[in-house]
Amino acid sequence: MNPIQKETLSLSFPGKTPLSHIVALQFSDVHIGPGFSPHALEEAVRQMRQVHPDLYLFTGDLTGLRPLARYASFVIEQLHSLQAPLGKWAVWGNHDCCDSPELFPEVMRRSGFVLLENTYARLWPGGPVVGGVKDGIHSEPNLLLFQNVQAPFRLLLLHEPDLIDTAPANSFDLALAGHTHGGQISLPVIGTVVLPRYGRRYPAGLYNAAGGKLYVNRGLGTSDFPLRLGVPGELTVFHLCIPSA
Ligand SMILES: [Fe+2]
Secondary structure, eight states, X not given: OOOEEEEEEEEEOOOSSOEEEEEEEEEOXXXXXXXXXXXXXXXXXXXXXXXXXXXXXXOSOOBOSSOGGGTHXXXXXXXXXXXXXXXXXXXXXXXXXXXXXXXXXXXXHXXXXXXXXXXXXXXXXXXXXXXXXXXXXXXXXXXXXXXXXXXXXXXXXXSOGGGGGXXXXXXXXXXXXXXXXXXXXXXXXXXXXXXXXXOSSSOSEEEEOSSSEEXXXXXXXXXXXXXXXXXXXXXXXXXXXXXXX
């Protein structure tokens, strides 16, 4: 089984209003199938539940090399078991768009996730917003999503990290992406061999982009080639100190 590494980040966003501390858990690029089996998902979900986050954030690509239909009921059962007081939020990945355009939204909905499709929502009245854009390879992501939004904190979900360069300056506080798998295979001396389209400028980790801070999760599963080497799968736990109203 691919090892899963839990990354923990503490990020502070000072503001004039009272501050809130929230814990957010990001997971990405499950690609359920040969490279990430139902058993591996069960283990990842077990680890996620131990964190007891305030919200779960999924940054796309649930679909793997085999049809999602084969795993749908098990995936729903697992993801539905995740509970968080501030909700469960998700965006499309490019594989979801091209391989499961009808089933993916149904699986997310039945798992209790809100699929953000160039839309946003408030975490509480007058409080932070969480928004998500459509996939950038098969759809039209709207990186102007928060343009006229007044909010003490703006959290943005997108699948392909390099799209963040099309967001206006200071247009969000924190953006979370996946898609790259951190390169999936990293060889000694040579390093990362292949990075996907729209995933080459920001391969993994924390960045200061023009629009705001960006974090790129390495994902859990694999695509194209069912092997990870030198790049463990990732669950990311964010301890956020943010303005609350
Ligand atoms: Fe992807």
